Amino acid sequence: MDTPSNPAARAVAEPAALGWRLLALTYDCLPMIPLVMITSAVFLWMNGGRTVEQSPGLGVLELAVMWLLAGAYFTVSWRRGGQTVGMRPWRLMVLATDGKPAAWGALWLRYLVAWLTPGICLLWTLVDAERRGLHDLAAKTMFVRLQPPAKPAS
Structure with a gap:
């Protein structure tokens, strides 16, 4: 289900633009704050x-x-439903390029490459025809925006 070439897939999802990625990333900082605070408190106590x-x-x-811990948050969220807390409000999802849930190894690779290439991995979406970041290319994943659900006929 590679969204750019599959018309049926495009009806359900399309590659997400950089702005959507940044909104989700900003929103995902919220669950990270208590994670960092608790970890710091434990190490301060130790x-x-x-x-x-x-x-x-x-x-x-x-x-x-x-x-x-941050990696576990992202990879578990992506694996369980394809979405983190920050991705849900904007109907964003991480999938394998075949449209199925991505494997654990691919998700950890995606996370690692994103951390090793901060900023660059996201800016790459501006030059890739399918809006994939470097981390998506490395992990063979895609970051898509789902179409809104159809409204029931009245």
Whole structure:
């Protein structure tokens, strides 16, 4: 179900524009705030009330834990329903290029490439004919906007 070439698929979903991606990403920052705060509080407690700057090794561990927790949020959301909290209001979805739910490995690869190429991965959507980011190309996924449900006939 590659949306650009399949007319039936285009009736249901189309590649999402950069603006929709940015709206979803902004909205997805909201669940990240408590995640970061709780993780920081746990590491502050583990370090006897001292900040991790005073313990560089612990700081690296804290960042790794935050990265994994954020990755779990995104990949589990994408795998369970194709959407994060930030994607739902705008009917956005991550799918494999065949239109099926993406595999776990592909979703973690998508997340990793997005973090390794911040900004660039999204800007790539402006030059790709199918609006895929670098992370979508690497993971063989697509980020689509679903058409609104049909209104019932009155």
